[in-house]
Amino acid sequence: MKKRILFALAISGLCLSASAQKVQFTEFDLDNGLHVILHQDKTAPVVAVSVMYHVGSKDEDTTRTGFAHFFEHLLFEGSKNIKRGEFMKLVSSNGGQNNANTSQDRTFYYEVFPSNQLELGLWLESERMLQPVINEVGVKTQNEVVKEEKRLRIDNSPYGKFTEKIFAHLFDGHPYRWQPIGSMAHLDAAKLDEFIAFNKKYYVPNNAVLTIAGDLDIEKTKGLVKQYFAEVPKGAPVVRKEYKLPEIKKEIIDTAYDANIQIPAIFAAYRVPGMKSRESKVLGMISSILSGGGSSRLSTKMVDEKKTALQVAAFNYSLEDYGAYITLALPNKNTPLNDLLKDIDEEVLRLQTDLISESDYKKLQNQFENSYVSANSRMLGVAENLANGYTFHNKDTDDINKELSIIQSITREEIRAVAKQYLNKNQRVVLYYLPKK
Amino acid sequence: MKKIFIIAAISLLAQGISAQTIDRSQKPKPGPAPVITIGDPVIYKLANGITVLVVENHKLPKVSASYSIDAGPITEGAKAGVVSLMGSMLNEGTTTKTKAQFDEAVDQLGADVNAGAYGGTASALTRYFEPAFMLMAESIRQPAFPAASFEKIKSQTITGLKSNEKSAKAISGRVVNALVYGKNHPNGEFQTETSINGITLDDVKSAYKKYVTPSRGYLTFVGDIKPEAAKALAEKAFGDWKGAALTLPVLAKVSNPTKTEVDVVNVSNAVQSEITVTNLLDLPLSSPDYFAVLLANQILGGGSESRLFMNLREKHGFTYGAYASTGSGRFQSKFSATAAVRNEKVDSAVVEFLKEINTIRTVKVSAEELQNAKNLYNGSFALGLENPARTAGFASSILINNLPKDFYRTYLQKLNAVTIDDVLRVAKKYFNYDNTRVIVVGKTEAFVPGLTKAGFTVNTFDSYASPIKK
Numbered sequence: 076m077k078k079r080i081l082f083a084l085a086i087s088g089l090c091l092s093a094s095a096q097k098v099q100f101t102e103f104d105l106d107n108g109l110h111v112i113l114h115q116d117k118t119a120p121v122v123a124v125s126v127m128y129h130v131g132s133k134d135e136d137t138t139r140t141g142f143a144h145f146f147e148h149l150l151f152e153g154s155k156n157i158k159r160g161e162f163m164k165l166v167s168s169n170g171g172q173n174n175a176n177t178s179q180d181r182t183f184y185y186e187v188f189p190s191n192q193l194e195l196g197l198w199l200e201s202e203r204m205l206q207p208v209i210n211e212v213g214v215k216t217q218n219e220v221v222k223e224e225k226r227l228r229i230d231n232s233p234y235g236k237f238t239e240k241i242f243a244h245l246f247d248g249h250p251y252r253w254q255p256i257g258s259m260a261h262l263d264a265a266k267l268d269e270f271i272a273f274n275k276k277y278y279v280p281n282n283a284v285l286t287i288a289g290d291l292d293i294e295k296t297k298g299l300v301k302q303y304f305a306e307v308p309k310g311a312p313v314v315r316k317e318y319k320l321p322e323i324k325k326e327i328i329d330t331a332y333d334a335n336i337q338i339p340a341i342f343a344a345y346r347v348p349g350m351k352s353r354e355s356k357v358l359g360m361i362s363s364i365l366s367g368g369g370s371s372r373l374s375t376k377m378v379d380e381k382k383t384a385l386q387v388a389a390f391n392y393s394l395e396d397y398g399a400y401i402t403l404a405l406p407n408k409n410t411p412l413n414d415l416l417k418d419i420d421e422e423v424l425r426l427q428t429d430l431i432s433e434s435d436y437k438k439l440q441n442q443f444e445n446s447y448v449s450a451n452s453r454m455l456g457v458a459e460n461l462a463n464g465y466t467f468h469n470k471d472t473d474d475i476n477k478e479l480s481i482i483q484s485i486t487r488e489e490i491r492a493v494a495k496q497y498l499n500k501n502q503r504v505v506l507y508y509l510p511k512k
Numbered sequence: 513m514k515k516i517f518i519i520a521a522i523s524l525l526a527q528g529i530s531a532q533t534i535d536r537s538q539k540p541k542p543g544p545a546p547v548i549t550i551g552d553p554v555i556y557k558l559a560n561g562i563t564v565l566v567v568e569n570h571k572l573p574k575v576s577a578s579y580s581i582d583a584g585p586i587t588e589g590a591k592a593g594v595v596s597l598m599g600s601m602l603n604e605g606t607t608t609k610t611k612a613q614f615d616e617a618v619d620q621l622g623a624d625v626n627a628g629a630y631g632g633t634a635s636a637l638t639r640y641f642e643p644a645f646m647l648m649a650e651s652i653r654q655p656a657f658p659a660a661s662f663e664k665i666k667s668q669t670i671t672g673l674k675s676n677e678k679s680a681k682a683i684s685g686r687v688v689n690a691l692v693y694g695k696n697h698p699n700g701e702f703q704t705e706t707s708i709n710g711i712t713l714d715d716v717k718s719a720y721k722k723y724v725t726p727s728r729g730y731l732t733f734v735g736d737i738k739p740e741a742a743k744a745l746a747e748k749a750f751g752d753w754k755g756a757a758l759t760l761p762v763l764a765k766v767s768n769p770t771k772t773e774v775d776v777v778n779v780s781n782a783v784q785s786e787i788t789v790t791n792l793l794d795l796p797l798s799s800p801d802y803f804a805v806l807l808a809n810q811i812l813g814g815g816s817e818s819r820l821f822m823n824l825r826e827k828h829g830f831t832y833g834a835y836a837s838t839g840s841g842r843f844q845s846k847f848s849a850t851a852a853v854r855n856e857k858v859d860s861a862v863v864e865f866l867k868e869i870n871t872i873r874t875v876k877v878s879a880e881e882l883q884n885a886k887n888l889y890n891g892s893f894a895l896g897l898e899n900p901a902r903t904a905g906f907a908s909s910i911l912i913n914n915l916p917k918d919f920y921r922t923y924l925q926k927l928n929a930v931t932i933d934d935v936l937r938v939a940k941k942y943f944n945y946d947n948t949r950v951i952v953v954g955k956t957e958a959f960v961p962g963l964t965k966a967g968f969t970v971n972t973f974d975s976y977a978s979p980i981k982k
Contacts, residue, residue: 119898120546156537164817168884170891189894191543198540219829227832227852230783302534334781338675369615382664385671407671441622445637448574
């Protein structure tokens with residue numbers, strides 16, 4: 076809530092999840108369709124309570140963009156039993172922390188409490204699901220707040236507009252073409268009953284996963300979950316539209332201007348398969364080869380040897396239906412952007428042509444194992460990773476325990492093949508990102 | 513070996529257990545308070561003065577280490593930026609490895625290793641920890657300082673400075689400290705293209721000799737490692753290291769303005785302006801006021817339930833967030849209340865900021881507000897224990913700040929003893945109202961007329977904190 080994250084910046088390319096030890100969990104469904112996942116860990120007196128709603132900006136109407144993110148705000152306004160402005164106070168005054176964030180695909184609400192406040196977390200989240208108050212006052216206030224958020228994160232933020240520009244081309248014909256922050260004009264035009272209808276459609280138990288992780292008793296918690304959530308009425312089944320975008324066959328070139336910057340940047344972005352796919356994991360490994368760590372290929376060549384770049388990066392912005400594979404560079408001194416692009420392209424071509432060495436492959440595996448072990452050190456992280464597995468990997472919560480073995484099964488040949496299939500010039504968007512005079 | 517101390521449970525949150533049927537109209541009662549335990553790290557001292565702290569935690573097959581040099585604030589003067597350049601140069605290769613070889617060695621282990629002017633960090637899977645740790649030590653002890661790297665780092669630093677030239681946030685960060693502490697104070701000075709250009713490789717080498725040393729050094733291990741093994745590694749990597757002796761600098765006290773002033777910097781491209789209301793204070797952790805100040809700050813602006821947030825965001829929608837923070841420690845630090853506000857609402861926001869500060873100084877907070885703030889601290893203390901490094905942080909804080917050994921074990925006890933009168937007293941003492949600074953960095957034409965109309969005298973500065981004559 077304090078620092079709500081507008082979109083999950085999967086910028087590292089290493090968004091792995093799971094520890095070396097198997098993450099144990101119990102899961103079940105309530106009659107209203109709510110999927111519940113419990114994970115017990117008594118190391119610290121902490122419990123994380125979270126609800127992941129499978130709704131994001133891709134579920135919005137083309138004339139009402141920004142709704143999902145707007146709801147992230149709106150559902151803090153209170154419920155039948157929680158007065159306006161009390162939600163956050165109830166969390167902090169009972170020793171907890173909370174926040175929420177919205178991506179193109181899902182909205183994630185959570186509280187982390189000392190473990191004796193588990194029931195308070197369940198009450199808060201069940202009130203939010205059962206009987207949120209959605210009224211003019213809340214809509215009006217949050218409308219202003221969201222506009223400030225847009226100014227802060229996008230309009231006033233250096234390089235804040237690159238995803239917007241790139242996604243508009245890369246996902247033309249798909250709701251990913253707009254950003255979760257949406258259009259302020261759409262939000263201004265929306266009527267109260269439209270907000271209420273959106274809530275009825277998506278914020279229902281059969282479109283949500285309740286994940287609780289930490290210092291808890293499994294059997295007791297099962298009972299409490301039923302007490303608090305069983306009475307929430309089931310919603311109509313959520314039907315998601317399927318999109319099949321035509322291939323990009325010719326390089327798209329665009330220019331963006333940003334008044335907040337002095338140093339230009341160059342981006343090249345490719346449309347790639349979504350997060351469920353094996354290719355998505357291969358692309359994560361490719362990111363590591365290109366820009367993960369000091370010895371990565373782009374950093375070594377462009378930052379250290381040629382000294383032409385201030386910064387280089389390659390990452391897979393992985394989403395449910397598709398991903399955007401993005402490479403970028405900021406020039407050092409006044410290196411022309413096209414020189415930077417040429418150097419990046421050479422390295423991509425090398426990946427498409429030569430197998431990476433055995434030693435590079437071993438390095439990759441060690442890097443992934445290291446981040447994999449660290450990914451589940453906190454209860455909130457465990458909760459989110461478990462919920463991700465169920466929401467985005469064909470209801471397979473155990474995905475959390477499979478990621479590392481998938482990485483280990485990916486061969487050098489596969490890395491080359493994926494680079495060859497998806498990272499071609501005629502399939503991409505090149506964005507020149509320039510200072511606005 | 514590892515003593516566990518049980519300290520007061522989160523008593524304020526402790527009540528009965530849950531009932532069978534639920535009454536939704538009432539917030540559920542908490543369960544019995546969890547017992548909070550703080551383990552003591554194992555502490556060793558090396559002959560060269562390095563303090564070694566070890567927190568054993570075998571939950572994950574991973575070990576992290578950090579070396580931290582307690583040099584205090586460093587005054588750089590005309591060479592502003594030299595310490596940071598020197599820190600960067602520690603990652604540019606060693607006497608036995610080029611940068612490329614060094615980076616390759618680290619990445620082969622899948623490890624994270626970094627060095628800087630104030631120490632370094634290494635973390636790796638348990639089976640790769642020793643070589644990763646030795647690499648960290650190598651970068652700290654045997655940097656090569658290659659000339660080509662130095663030119664690279666300088667040009668990157670200058671490009672980096674340029675990249676922030678139009679950022680209201682970056683300018684505000686620089687100007688606020690320069691105005692509050694003065695440009696000759698280590699916290700107020702800043703790097704510029706000129707100062708960076710003036711730094712030579714010899715300057716960097718002499719800064720290294722002076723500041724990177726075993727003196728006042730703390731080496732912390734956290735994770736899947738036995739204390740004896742950690743100690744042996746510490747000896748192996750740092751046992752024979754010698755270096756200059758450090759003493760903490762003594763800094764002249766800086767005064768606050770005698771009368772509240774409004775200082776503005778124009779950033780014409782800004783869509784939001786950065787507002788900071790700030791004054792200097794002295795608050796060592798050993799001060800009897802310390803816990804009352806934590807709570808006063810929390811009530812005023814510690815979070816999204818605090819007064820500033822509720823007023824400036826939830827009531828007025830001026831901003832995405834408004835917060836207050838109060839520094840503490842051995843040196844002077846800042847109280848500041850901040851928000852990024854849309855240009856048109858800056859004048860109204862400044863009035864609300866000052867109003868809230870004045871209120872907490874003059875009107876007693878309610879018992880409920882104080883209790884809520886205490887509950888928040890009690891809770892976050894418990895939540896903090898999820899991070900095993902927290903225990904090591906407590907131990908080194910006790911050593912660095914010269915605190916009683918039970919400072920953190922009795923932390924909540926002291927916090928929970930704070931009264932409403934204590935909060936009022938410390939708010940008046942530490943949060944200035946008549947003698948504070950309001951610094952606004954943003955599109956001045958949108959708010960200066962409003963501020964003038966509201967009766968403020970407005971001083972104008974450039975983005976390097978030099979006054980501009982009207």
